[in-house]
């Protein structure tokens with residue numbers, strides 16, 4: 053495709069040149085010839101008419117002498133660079149501008165034919181065989197007493213007219229040449245501005261099509277080409293990223309599934325072949341149970357994420373009391389907190405605070421955040437605080453802990469699927485790294501945000517927003 057586009061343009065350019073020359077050589081030349089001949093003939097005929105109506109007419113009415121007329125037409129002939137003839141209808145020469153009249157010596161032009169001009173008033177030829185070369189001649193009748201008494205003929209060398217024609221045709225060729233040179237400039241511009249960037253874009257698309265999404269396409273222009281290249285570049289980067297993400301995703305899933313399965317398989321085999329004595333079976337079966345519940349958790353997490361991605365926008369929005377939800381979630385963690393000796397504090401705004409959203413999913417958000425906060429807080433001194441507040445018609449919920457915190461370098465990634473900070477790995481063996489990505493998907497689906505502020509060794513605070521409900525305004529009014 054890319055070669056033919058350029059070839060087409062070159063071909064069009066060559067055709068323009070060839071047809072331009074053909075055009076000038078044929079149409080333009082014939083137009084110039086016609087115009088020059090006609091203009092010269094017009095000039096000659098105007099003069100011939102003037103002579104026919106003045107000196108020549110006077111000559112026939114004998115008010116002037118042949119000599120006078122001869123002198124006048126010779127002067128005029130020198131001025132016009134043409135020969136003037138006065139001829140009788142029978143062909144008898146009365147006088148011409150270049151030979152002194154000799155009334156006794158009669159000259160007859162035998163082939164004289166006034167009808168030679170046809171319907172026009174001029175003709176090109178050897179002027180009734182009086183000249184060697186070609187002439188442009190006009191015939192103007194001399195009228196007297198309603199009769200044609202003779203003709204004034206003016207004849208001019210056709211070679212002179214041809215010189216004029218040639219100089220005009222040369223100008224046309226010159227103009228064509230200038231035009232062709234100018235179009236070379238257009239061709240160069242086209243090559244630089246359109247063709248080269250287009251070729252680079254085509255090469256890039258070929259690379260992308262063959263799977264090399266990391267191919268760097270560089271077109272710096274600020275026009276549509278640049279914009280197209282930038283869009284393609286962006287598209288390729290996005291595809292490359294999504295491919296990388298997908299690879300990472302599969303690698304993570306395989307890894308996260310393989311390790312519990314390996315340990316389950318290992319323990320079961322050891323129990324079956326007697327490596328683990330029957331009295332220890334209980335201990336190892338509990339490990340196997342933990343691993344299977346982790347696998348279940350992982351599968352559920354993946355399913356939840358998948359559902360959020362495919363039907364993420366289908367939220368069952370209602371107005372619900374978020375304070376009630378916080379109390380409910382806190383109650384479900386009572387046992388865990390008591391076991392871990394972590395204090396759970398609730399700081400709630402008023403008795404009732406209404407938010408608008410998908411209650412079930414928001415409960416999952418709160419559950420995941422509280423679960424993490426308790427998980428990553430050391431037992432004994434740990435305090436987890438859940439707070440609700442309202443600002444600018446939005447409801448905010450924050451979950452704060454004084455646990456291990458998140459290293460600065462990890463903060464940008466904790467919401468990614470399967471991401472677990474190095475700090476947390478040792479402490480939490482049951483984590484899947486999916487909890488926070490589920491949280492983010494749910495909050496995003498609501499068109500809201502979740503932020504995290506954390507300091508390593510000090511603690512973390514996750515805050516998310518939800519649209520407030522109108523019920524809150526009504527409650528205020530009471």
Ligand code: ADP
Pocket residue numbers: 420424425428453455456457458466471472473474475476477480482483484485486487488489512
């Ligand atoms: P996990 O199942 O591992 O908890 P999450 O997606 O919920 O997966 O969390 C991802 C990672 O973010 C965790 O492994 C942990 O490193 C970090 N993280 C999340 N919440 C906290 C918290 N409250 N304190 C410290 N680190 C946290």
